[in-house]
Amino acid sequence: MTEDILQHSPILKLEDVAISYETRYGDVEAVRQVSFEVHRATTFGVVGESGCGKSTVAFGIVDFLGANGKIVDGSIKFQGRELVGRSEADLRKLRGDQIAMVYQDPMQALNPSVTIGDQLSEVLTTHRGIATGEAWKKSIDMLNRVYMPDSANVMKRYPHQISGGQQQRVVIAMALLNNPALLIMDEPTTALDVTVEAVVLDLIEDLKRDFDTAIVYITHDLGVVARVCDYVGVMYAGEMVETGSVEAIYDNPQHPYTQGLMRCVPRLGTTKESSRLYPIRGRVPAPKDRPKGACIFAPRCDYATDKCHSEHPQLRDIQNGHRARCFYSEVIDPDAWEPPEGLVADVPPALGAEEDLIQVSDLQTYYEQASRSVLSLVGLGEKQYVKAVDQVSFSIPKGKTLGVVGESGCGKSTLAKTIVGLEAPSGGEAHFLGFDVTLPLSNRDLKLIQELQMVFQNPDSTMNPSYTVGHQIARPLERFRTVTKDSVYDEVIRLLNAVRLDGSYYHRLPRQLSGGEKQRVGIARAFASRPELVLCDEPVSALDVSVQAAVLNLLMEIQREYGTTMMFIAHDLSVVRFFSDYVAVMYLGHVVEIGPAENIYAPPYMPYTEALLSAVPIPDPTAEQKHIRLEGTVPSALNPPSGCVFHTRCPRRAEMLPDGGRICEVERPPWQHNTDEHRIYCHIPLEELRKLDPVVTAV
Amino acid sequence: MFVRDYMTKHPVMVEPTTSTVEAQGIMAETKIRHLPVVETGKRLVGLVTRERLRIPPAKLSSLNVWEITRFLSNLTAKDVMVKGKDVITIGPDATLEDAAQTMAKHKIGCLPVVEEGIIIGILTEVDLLVQLADLLGVGVPGVRVTIRVPDRLGEFAKITSAIASRNWGIYASGAIPTPKQPQSWDIVIKVRHAPKEELIEVLQGIEGQQVIDVRET
Numbered sequence: 001m002t003e004d005i006l007q008h009s010p011i012l013k014l015e016d017v018a019i020s021y022e023t024r025y026g027d028v029e030a031v032r033q034v035s036f037e038v039h040r041a042t043t044f045g046v047v048g049e050s051g052c053g054k055s056t057v058a059f060g061i062v063d064f065l066g067a068n069g070k071i072v073d074g075s076i077k078f079q080g081r082e083l084v085g086r087s088e089a090d091l092r093k094l095r096g097d098q099i100a101m102v103y104q105d106p107m108q109a110l111n112p113s114v115t116i117g118d119q120l121s122e123v124l125t126t127h128r129g130i131a132t133g134e135a136w137k138k139s140i141d142m143l144n145r146v147y148m149p150d151s152a153n154v155m156k157r158y159p160h161q162i163s164g165g166q167q168q169r170v171v172i173a174m175a176l177l178n179n180p181a182l183l184i185m186d187e188p189t190t191a192l193d194v195t196v197e198a199v200v201l202d203l204i205e206d207l208k209r210d211f212d213t214a215i216v217y218i219t220h221d222l223g224v225v226a227r228v229c230d231y232v233g234v235m236y237a238g239e240m241v242e243t244g245s246v247e248a249i250y251d252n253p254q255h256p257y258t259q260g261l262m263r264c265v266p267r268l269g270t271t272k273e274s275s276r277l278y279p280i281r282g283r284v285p286a287p288k289d290r291p292k293g294a295c296i297f298a299p300r301c302d303y304a305t306d307k308c309h310s311e312h313p314q315l316r317d318i319q320n321g322h323r324a325r326c327f328y329s330e331v332i333d334p335d336a337w338e339p340p341e342g343l344v345a346d347v348p349p350a351l352g353a354e355e356d357l358i359q360v361s362d363l364q365t366y367y368e369q370a371s372r373s374v375l376s377l378v379g380l381g382e383k384q385y386v387k388a389v390d391q392v393s394f395s396i397p398k399g400k401t402l403g404v405v406g407e408s409g410c411g412k413s414t415l416a417k418t419i420v421g422l423e424a425p426s427g428g429e430a431h432f433l434g435f436d437v438t439l440p441l442s443n444r445d446l447k448l449i450q451e452l453q454m455v456f457q458n459p460d461s462t463m464n465p466s467y468t469v470g471h472q473i474a475r476p477l478e479r480f481r482t483v484t485k486d487s488v489y490d491e492v493i494r495l496l497n498a499v500r501l502d503g504s505y506y507h508r509l510p511r512q513l514s515g516g517e518k519q520r521v522g523i524a525r526a527f528a529s530r531p532e533l534v535l536c537d538e539p540v541s542a543l544d545v546s547v548q549a550a551v552l553n554l555l556m557e558i559q560r561e562y563g564t565t566m567m568f569i570a571h572d573l574s575v576v577r578f579f580s581d582y583v584a585v586m587y588l589g590h591v592v593e594i595g596p597a598e599n600i601y602a603p604p605y606m607p608y609t610e611a612l613l614s615a616v617p618i619p620d621p622t623a624e625q626k627h628i629r630l631e632g633t634v635p636s637a638l639n640p641p642s643g644c645v646f647h648t649r650c651p652r653r654a655e656m657l658p659d660g661g662r663i664c665e666v667e668r669p670p671w672q673h674n675t676d677e678h679r680i681y682c683h684i685p686l687e688e689l690r691k692l693d694p695v696v697t698a699v
Numbered sequence: 700m701f702v703r704d705y706m707t708k709h710p711v712m713v714e715p716t717t718s719t720v721e722a723q724g725i726m727a728e729t730k731i732r733h734l735p736v737v738e739t740g741k742r743l744v745g746l747v748t749r750e751r752l753r754i755p756p757a758k759l760s761s762l763n764v765w766e767i768t769r770f771l772s773n774l775t776a777k778d779v780m781v782k783g784k785d786v787i788t789i790g791p792d793a794t795l796e797d798a799a800q801t802m803a804k805h806k807i808g809c810l811p812v813v814e815e816g817i818i819i820g821i822l823t824e825v826d827l828l829v830q831l832a833d834l835l836g837v838g839v840p841g842v843r844v845t846i847r848v849p850d851r852l853g854e855f856a857k858i859t860s861a862i863a864s865r866n867w868g869i870y871a872s873g874a875i876p877t878p879k880q881p882q883s884w885d886i887v888i889k890v891r892h893a894p895k896e897e898l899i900e901v902l903q904g905i906e907g908q909q910v911i912d913v914r915e916t
Contacts, residue, residue, distance in 0.1 A: 009729040011709065040709060079711040080729035081721070097741055098709070128740035128817065178741075179819065181709030212708040 009080065010037035011182050011214035012061065017074035019053075019060045027072075028287045030056045031238045034074070035315065038182070038231075041208055043215040045229030045246070047222065047261075049544040050515075051284050053238040054218045058184050061216070062095055063088075079181065096127045100175035104187040106167035109174075110159040116170055117155030123177045142173045146203055149632070163633045165196030169203065176207060186218045193407040194571060195630050198615035201228050202629065220544060222265050223574070223617030226250060234258045237284055237296045240315060244322035246621050254324035256301045259334040264549040265619050266578035271597065272556055277578070278339050279550035283514060295326070302340055303332055356395040357565045358419070358533060363428035363438075365389040365411075365418045369638060385426075386637045388414040390589040392428070396533075396582065401559065401566040403580030403597065405573055405612065409634055411589040412569045416535045419567070420454050433532060450480040453531040457538035459518035463510045469496075469521050470506035476528040495524040499554055516547030520554065527558055535567045540575065552579055573616045577601055582677070585609045588645040589637055595678025604689030606680045607652035613695040624697045644669045644683065656684045702798055703791035705830055706812045706820030712737045715744060715777035722747055722776050733809040735818050736780045743788065743811055743818045745780030752779060788813040789822065799827050836871030836889040837916075842898055845912035846886045847877060855886060857905050865901060867893040889916070 018032040031053040038044040046054045059065050061076055061083070076083040078099065083091070095101075103109055111119055120139035124130040130138070136155070143151035146169040159167055168188060175183060185204070189197040205228060208215055217229055225232055226246060233243040234255065242255040253259045260280040282300040290296050291309070298308040307327055315325045326332075366385035389411045396402045404412050417423040419430060421441035430437045435448045453476075456462040463472055473492045477483055483491045493503045499520040510518055519539060526534050536555070540548040552575065559566055570576050576583060577597055584594040585608065593606035600609060614628040630649045635641055641648045644664040653661030661683070669683045680689065712735050713722050722734055726749065736745035754771075762770055789798050789810045798810055802824060812820040835843075848854040855874065862869060871889040890898055895915055902910050 008707065009731075077728065079709075080725040080731075093714075093739065097739070129742075130740075179709075 008040055010039050011079060012038040012216070013075075013077040014057075014061075015075045015077075017057070017060060017076060018072045019056050019065065020070055020072045021065075022068040022070070025288065029072075029238065029290075030069075030287055031060065032073075033315070034235075034238075034240050036231075036233050036240065036243055038214040038216055040181070040214050041212045042230040043204075043208060043217050043228055045225040045232045046216065046218045046235060047220060047225050047232060048235035049220060049284055049546060051237075051286075052235040054220075054235055055186055056238075057235075058101075058186050058216060058218050061184060062099055062101065063091055097178055098180050099182045099184065100178065100180040102168075102171050102175050102183065102185045102188045104190050106164065106171045106191075107159065109171045110167060112159055114158075115155065116157055116159060116162070120155070120170070120174055120177065123174055127178055139173075139177065142177055143170070145176070146170075146173045146207075147199070148173070163196075165192055165200060165633070168192060168196075168200055172200075172203065172207070176211065176213075179211060180213060182214050182216070184216045184218075187220070188217075189224065190219070190221070194573070194617075195407055195611060195615045197224075197617070199629055201617070204228055221617060222261065222545065222619040226619050226621040227617045234261070237290050238287060239296055239325065241297065241326070242322075242324045243315070248320075248322040250619070250621050252322075253334065254318050254322065254329040254332075255297075255326050256303055256332065257297050258324075259332075259337065260300075261545060262334075262619070263337075264545040266574045267618070267620065270578055272578055275578075276339075277549035277552055279553065280546040281340070283516075283547075302337070303328055355398065357398040358430070358432045358437075359395040360419070360430045361393040361428060363389060363392045363415070363418065363430055364426045365414050365423050366426040384638055387589045387640055388637060389418060389425075390640075392586075392589075392591050394582075394584055394591060394594055396565050396567065398532075398565055399559070399563045400581040401568050401579060403576035403583040404567065404569045404586060405571065405576050405583060406586035407612075407634055408571070409637070410586040411637075412586055413537055414589075415586070416454065416537050416567060416569055420452055420535055421449075446480065450476075450482075450529040451532040453526040453529060453534050455519075455522050455526045455534060455536040455539045457541055459515070459522040459542075460510070462522060463518065465510050467509075468506065469508050469510070469513070473521065473525050473528055476525060480529045482529055491528075495528055496521075498527070498558065499524045500550070514547075516543055516551060519543060519547075519551055523551070523554060523558070527562070527564070530562065531564065533565045533567070535569075537569045538571070539568075541570065541572070548575070555579070573613060574618075585612065588634060588640055590645050590681065592646060592681045593679070595674070599674065599678040602694055603692045604674055604680060604686050605692060605695070606646075606682050606689075607650050607684070608646050610692065610695060611651065618696060626693065626695045628695075641665075643667050644681075652684060656688050700795045700830075701791065702789055702793045702795065702810075702812055702822055703820075705795060705826055706791070706822045707826065708820045710735055710811070710818065710821035712741070712818070713747065713776050714738070715775065715780070717776045718772070719747075719752055719774045719776065719779055720771065723752055726752075733821065733823065734776070735811045735821065736776050737818055741817050741819075743786065743813055743816065745776070745782050746786045746809075746811065747776050747780045748808070751781065786811060790814065791819060795827065795830055798822055802827070834871060835873055835887060839870055839889065839891065839916070841870055841889045841891040841916060842893055842895050843887065843889050843912075843914050843916050844898065844902060844910060846888070846902060847883050847909045847911050848886055849907055850876075850882055850884055854884070854908065857908070858886065858888065858902070861901050861905055862888075862890060862893075862898075865893070865897070867891070867898070885911070 015035050017034045018029060020027040020029045034057055036044060046057060048054050060071055071084050117136060117139060121135035124135035124138055125132060140151050140155060143154060148154055148169055154162060189200050219225060229246050232246050232249045233240050236257045242258050253262055263278040266277060280300055291298060293312055294310060295308040295313050298304040313325050313327050315323050317323050318329050365388050367388055369384045369386055392415060406412050414423060418425050419437060421444060424440055425438045433451060470492050473495055474488050477488050477491055496505055501520055540551050543551060568580055580597050583597045583600040584591045587608050593600060593609050611628045611630050614626045618625060628651055632649055635648055643666050647653060647664035653664045663683050669681050671679045671681055672686050673679050674686055711725060711729050711731055715736055732749050734747040735743055736747060738744050759767060787805050787807060789801060789812055791812050791814055802810060809821060809823040811818050812822055867890050869888050870891045874884055874886045877883045877885045899910060899913055
């Protein structure tokens, strides 16, 4: 009630801001007509796909646009003062005292050659003129405030000596040392693991409450927005197309673009059998190709009329401060939306399970590490091993998909590389179509190589930049003689068409393609040899949501058509749930839980799975999620914990096992079978684990 | 009830070099009446209020129309602010009643909240009025009763136990010596979820006390 009476003016107010970059082709308008307000102790989320101008807006607020960027129109008011046209010296003072920024990569913000303590206390000694000793003490207090364990010691360390999540906390602590009125965060958790991300997001919530800071939060992740933001602005092609409270935007999106975005993300719990993802057709236009004097979204909009193509809509109030830039917001009913013809292909039904295509048992991949002792110099030292993959057993039935999830460094990629032959296993067995795949790649039969292909995370680094697309896809065709020499060209075109690219792409170079298109070429190349098994290592992680939806659909169609078996590695649990028939959860080189997807996402859970699920940001602000946060970081694989590898961070063992879970520290847990296919690597009896509530309950 | 929890954090501030024209604009834009003046690191050096921006007519009448323009455009926050030590401030750990007393004593409308010379917030008379209203539970539906009690120990306990015995709860309360009647106190309570008639009956049953006002809000 106090809040109602004390109507504070907004901390930040943007009105009709337009920002341009000077280029060789003249000024390019990157952002136009952007207006929003940010109030104290609230978070305003700016979402949109890459290239929509989100970061440009953030940089524009503090005029960090670089030499060729300039604000050409509108006003940016901070605490009632106009920022546009202010001198560099004035702005620098503001940035130091009242506005702080946190960016995506913490290593870019920290000086690698200066200790964390010196970097933090420097903020206070420079901007506040506080004495060194006092500044040091205040810095420790602030590190404690961001829940840094062992803060006094962390002060003496260098940035590379702490983990990524801790680095980001140091950056946030640094930003808050001057108690800023406004905090601008540009994708602050995108580079972090989901469990670390959850902790950082909790921290941002706490700090907003305690420091009354206004936050501008830029992200592409609709789940993160639902968790931390109070108000949201959706950007498309440089314009704000919809703004409103987070509940209004998610419950009742008014702009066709927002509605489209919502259809692109799999909700946690949906599967490919029960629902489809609908990509938005077309792509975000480049700034110079944006339609002029028309609705910028019209070319991709299913509801567009002649009016949309000839008149530019304004952002207008639809109801209670929920605003959209659309002529027809009141008329459009998103529930009545039908996918236009050809947007998603009909998918043939999945095949019934047949015999296992690949069987892996007790697979190990160890990396030898030179010991630091003097003896090792003469070859007598005890050898140490990084146990990247340890005791991994699984099998995949033909035509099914196994999803592999886990934090970074848990051995997901090493497992894929071992199977495909890029890493030599140190032990265990792996059989694929009757071949032994533990043998070195050079000994492998050409037939085996042909049947086993891989799609990589980053299409940029896996395509030769100087070969045309056609050449790159033709290469495996020629190598494996999948088709006769004369028909290679036709086959390449057929493959391009299969990934929804037309024949004109044959002669293009990789740099002429967008990220999503490159990934499609990568998929076409992997499927060129008509393999039985395709290993996909984070194939959609680097892509925008609408492109991600298109690529997932594509993979699914190709899989159903050819009956291909897949191993799908990802860190996004909603995507894995959506796409996979079976899921394996990995931790520190071990598979800790494996089974059909629906079993993994419901109790009984392995405690690690439970923690992972409770950390995933869900794109639904009303869903209830259990609050479980893991302490500490993943231990070193060089010296994994004894007994159960997860015991050092397990939040359940103390409360659910007698004697505080002593057994977990000394004894390896047994594989407990919940069903034939679902097994859990844990000491806690299944009956106890079954009693746990589901992590997510939709309201 | 400490200043720290009720002050407005991140107050709007200006530098000594800010022109009075801009200061005036900021006050109008943000609808505030007090502007702390700070140097680097948010060190408080002065305070500009709306009164301070009123230039005495005597000063202006001595200038001709051309001089007025120049006089005004050269005027900065530093020239008009209440300076340094003359600004009355308060610490974050002071109580709200201390703050109220300080403001009443000096007849001022705002107190910059300062910690080690650095401004961390501002407390205005409006903040105090809001807290006064909140203290008595304004805007919360319930029955507001004023009871006049004799000035002796145990009277308030009689009220609370009478209400507690009926499983009602007191949402807000305040007590003040009755104006011009040194022998008695007026106690104001707000009770929620209690039927008005029953509540009056219970309170009238307390010996020696007098229900002098009942209203439903």
